[in-house]
Amino acid sequence: MTEVLVVAVFVAAYVLIATERIHRVAAALAGAAGMVLLGVVDAHVAFYSERTGVDWNVIFLLLGMMIIVSVVKQTGVFDYLAIWAAKRTRGRPFPTMVMLIVITAVASALLDNVTTVLLMAPVTLLICERLALAPVPFLIVEAMASNIGGTATLIGDPPNIIIASRSGLSFNDFLVHLLPVVVVLVVVFIGLCRVLFRSAFTYDADRVAALMALDEREVIRDRRLLVRCGVVLTAVMIGFVAHSALHLEPSLVALLGAGALVALSGLDPPQFLEEVEWATLVFFVGLFIMVGALVEVGVIGRLGSAVTDAVGDRYLLASSVLLWGSAVLSGIVDNIPYVATMAPLVQDLVQAGGNAPPARALWWALALGADLGGNATAVGASANVVIIGIAAKNGHPISFWRFTRYGLVVATVTVAVSWVYLWLRYYALA
Template sequence: MTAAPILAIAVFLIAFGLIVSERVSKVTVVLAAAAAMAVLGLIPGTGVFYDEHAGIDWNVVFLLFGMMVVVGVVKQTGLFDYLGIQAAKMSRGRPYRLMVLLMVITGIASPLIDNVTVVMLIAPVTIVVARRLGISPIPYLIAEILAANIGGASTLIGDPPNIIIGTRAGLTFVDFLVHMAPIVGIVFVGFVLLTRLMFRREFEYHPERAAEVMALDARAAIVDARLLVRSLVVLGLMIGGFFLHAFVHIEPAIVAMLGAGAMLLVARGVATEAFREVEWRTLVFFMGLFVMVAGLVHTGVIGAIGHWAADAVGDDWFLAASSVLWGSAVFGALFDNIPYVATMAPIVETVVAGAPPEIGQAVWWAFALGADFSGNGTAIAASANVVTIGIAARAGYRISFWRFTKYGIVTVVLTTAAAWLYIWLRYFL
C-alpha cells in the first residue's frame, strides 16, 4: 500500500473519532478533514466539485436546500402547530400511541416522496407536539429517523442510495416494489413493535398537559390561511414531481429548487424568515463529509475493499449476496451510505457480471437492503439522520452521536438479519 491510501485512512479515522467524541463541532471537523485531504494531495483540485460519484453530491445538497426553504415558508402559516395539536389529540398524549402515529406517517410517506423530505416535514411537527405535551421530542425524532430509513428502502425514490442502484443496475420503480417492499413491510411492523421496548424508559406522560392540549382548537393555530392554501398547492406539485422523477428523469434537486422558487413567489414578504430556517451548518457538514469520503475514493481505499470482497466470494453467489449485504450494513454506516453506494455500485456490477440474471438481481437487492438499512447505524450514516439532528439542535434539543447510535446499531443488526433471511429464502433456497 502506498502513502496516499494510508494518509487518507488516517485523516478519515481521526475525523471520525473527533465526530464521535463530540468535543469539537462536527462541521469544524469535516471542514478540517476536507482541507487536509486537499493539502495532502489526496483529492483532485477540481474533480471533487464536479464528480458526483467521488466528490460533492450537489443533487443531495440542493435537494436539502430547496426543501429547507419550502419548510421555512410552510412554517410561517402555522401548519406545523395545527398538525402538532391534531397529532397530540389523536394520541391523547399517550407516548407510545404518539410515537406509533408519527412513525407510521413517516414510514408511509417515505417511499412515496423520499425519506429526507419526509423528516424535514415531520420533525417540526414532532417538536411542536412535544412542547405542547411538556415532553422531550428526542426519542420520537430518533424513532422517525429509523422509520424513514426503513420505509424509504421500499421504492426507487424513497432513499437516495436506491436511485444510484436503480440507475446502475437498470432496475425500475416496479422492480423495487416487487422485491424490496415485502421485506421492508415486514421489518417495519417488527420495528414499530420493537420501539415500545427500545424507548420504554424514555416515555413521559403528563395528564394535565395532555388535558390542556385536548381542549385546544387546532384551527386557531393557522395564522395565514391564504398562504397555507398556496403553499400546499406548491407542495402538492412538488410531491408529484418527486414521485414522477423516476419516469421523467428529472433530478429531485431540480424539483426541490423549482418548488423553493415557487414558494418564495407565492409567499412574498416571508423570504427572510424562510432563509432563516435553512440549516446552513447541515449543508456545510454534508459538503465537508462528501469531500472527506472522496479522499478514500480517489486513493482507492473503498475500491480496494470492494475488490477484496469480490475476490473472496468467487462464484459462491449466496456468499456474495451475504457479503454485500452485511458489508454494506457496516461500511455504509461508517462512510455515509450515499458516497458508499456510489463507489461500490460499479464493483457490484463487476461481481454480478458472470452470474445468471436472477442471481445477479438478488445480489443487487442484497446491496440495496444493506446500504439502506446501514443508514440507521450512526448519526452520520444517512442524510435523514443529519438533517433531523440539525433541526433538533436548532430547536434546542441535542441528539448526541452515541444516544442515536445505541438505538441505531440494534436496529441495523436486527433489520439486516431479517433481510439476510429474506434473501436466502426468496432467491437461494
C-alpha cells in the first residue's frame, strides 16, 4: 500500500510541475512533504543516504558555478564573447545557433553539462539581445546540446561517473566507445534544429549592421578582475578534469573556485550572489527527495529487475530494452538516482556474460539512454532545469510543455540513431 501511495504522490507532483498549475518549486516541495508524511522519508533518507538522499554534490556544484558566473559577469567578458561570436557568423541566426551548439557540446564533454550551460547562457542571452532574436529557442538548444555532448566522456555527465565507478571503465573507454556516436548525434541534432526552430531564424539587417560596427574590446569593464577570473577559472577546469586523481569532488572544486574569486574580486554579496538561482536549487532538493522515496520503497529497483529478468542473456534485446527504457525513465525522473539504481543490475548482466563485448555493450546502452533521454522533458536532466531557471530570471519563461514538445522529438531521434550504432558496432559487425 505504501508503494502505491508513494507513486501516487510522485505522479501528482509531476502532473503539477508539467501543467504548471502551481510553481514548480512549490510542487516539488509539496511532493517531498508528502513523502515525509507517508513515513517513507526521514532525515537520514533525505539528507544523508548516498542511495536515496539529496545529491549535495550536484547542489553545491551548481552553487559554486553560479557564484563564479556572477563574478565573471562583472568584467564584461560575456558581452565581449557575445559580440565576437555574432560577428563571426555575421549575425545570421542559424549559423549563430550552430556555433553555440558546437561550442556547448565540446565544452560539455570537457567539463560537465551543468557547468557548461551556466557559462554559456549569459553569452546566449546577450547575443539574442544584440540581434533582436527570441532567446528561448537558443536556450533550449543549448541545454540539449550539453546533454548530447556530455555523453561523450566519463566526466561529461554525472551518470557516466556512476557507470565508470561501478564498471571499472576508463576515461579512454568512454572516448573510444561513445565519442564516435556523439559526433554523429551532434550533426543530426543540428539538422533537427534547422527544422524544429525555423521560425526563430529572423534577420534584422539594422541590428546586424550596428553589431558589426562594434569593437568588442570596448565592453570589457575590469581587465584586472578578468585576468584573475581567467586564472581561477582555468584552475577550476583543470580540477574538473583531474578530480579523480586529486580525490576532490567537482562540487568542492567549484566551491574552492568560487571562494577564491570572491576573495580576489572584493565584490559585495549582492554582486557575487547575483546569478545564484535559489529557486532552482530548492527545486532540485524537492525532486531528489521525491525520487529518493521511489528508490527507498523499491519501485525503481523492482522495475529494473523485472526488465533484466525478462531479457536474460539475449544481449541485443537487453541493450535495446535498456537503451529505450533508460531514455523513457530518465525523461521522467532525474537520471542520477536512476543510473545509481540500475548500475548494479547491469553489472550482474555483464558479469553473467563473461564480460564479453556484446555484454559490455549494456554499459553503453545505459549511458546513452540515461544521458540522451534527459532531453525528453524539462526535468529530465539537471542542465534543463538550470536553463529554465536562468530563462525565467531574465524574463523569458520556458514552460514545461514548450521544452518537452521539442525534447521528445530530439530524444526519440537521437536514441534511435544510438540504437543503430549499438546494433552495428557490437552485434551486426562484431
